[in-house]
Structure formats: structure tokens, C-alpha cells
Amino acid sequence: MSVTVLYFAAARERAGLARESLEVPDGARVSDVLALLAARHPALTPLLPHLRVAVQQQFVEADAPVPQGAELALIPPVAGGAPGLFAVVDRPLVLAEVVDAVAAESAGGLVTFSGEAKLAEIGEEVANQWPGTRLAIVHRVGTLVPGELAVVIAAGSAHRKEAFRGCEHAIERLKQDVPIWKKEFFEDGEVWVGLGP
Secondary structure (H helix, E strand, O other): OEEEEEEOHHHHHHHOOOEEEEEOOOOOEHHHHHHHHHHHOHHHHHHHHHOEEEEOOEEEOOOOEOOOOOEEEEEOOOOOOOOEEEEEEOOOOOHHHHHHHHOOOOOOEEEEEEOOHHHHHHHHHHHHHOOOOEEEEEEEOOOOOOOOOOEEEEEEEOOHHHHHHHHHHHHHHHHHHOOOOOEEEEOOEEEEOOOOO
16 A cells, blocks of 8 residues: 655655655554665664654554555654634744733733744643633744744733643643754754754
């Protein structure tokens, strides 16, 4: 059967392509596909233990079945309807933009952290876990120099405790699941953050 494999960040570099079609045996599991990819692209082998795999845009375990025609995304570690603002931009970030997105007369607490579909999913999680909490996340892409903001998050709620918890939850989930990667450049080389040299 035929599947499509999508490569991101370091996986894309090591495979040397962004996507490919792959023939796999009927009844294949994610682990079977990864073994085929390691044989096909040996440079991927050291990266495989660090990857998360999404099948049809949902994260799955290695023993998950792979249906005919499925799309598999290889996601290296990330350094992605609730009310709020969720965006990825290629311009300098403005903290006031996310603060304005959650500010309200009813918000007695407002917390910020400086440091798309997945971003909105995080917003939904926060709204469900801490009802009445509004969240805004804006992440920047492109080349950043030291000192420039990569992400700004604001959480507003009637009580500061919920605002703090919502903001903390958002940054932890962003680091864990949003497919945004960082590559750091030094005078003597470069490295993908989270993978080591």
C-alpha cells in the first residue's frame, strides 16, 4: 500500500527532501514505516528515537496502524475555537498585541510570558480547564538575533491564579506539541535545538 511521508526541520535536512511516497506492506505499523525510512535514508537513523509521528495529523505511538493512503509526518522535538489570538508571524513581536487580545473589565488577573491549529487547540484546552480564561499566543518565525522575542503569550482571567495557570499550561504545551523548530547558528557551526550536535 502507498503512504505519504512528510519531513520537517532536522528530519527534512537528513532525508534530503520535504515529502515522498512510500510503498509499505499491508497492515504496517508506524514502527515498520520508520524501519523502512531508516534503511532508505540512513542519516535519519540517529534522529528516529527523538521523533514524534503524526498519522493523518494526529500524534500516535509506534505500534499504531498505518492505513492505506495515510499521511505520516515526522516531527522532531520542538524548541503549534477558544477566544483569543493565535498566530505565527515573520515580524518582530509586540507584547501589547497579545495583552489587548485578552484584556477585559472582567479580567482581574492578566499574565504574560515572553520567551495555528495547534495554537488554537492549546487555547481551547486553557478555556476548558480554567473557564473564563482567555489566551493569546503569537510566535515568530524567520531569523532572530539574540534578544529578540520568539513567542509572546498572554492569559486573562477573573482571578490571577487561573491566569498564571493558563499561561504556564500554554507555554508547556507549545514547547511540547507545536511544530516550530529552532536552529542556532554559531561561528563554528549550527545545531537544531533539542537534538544536540
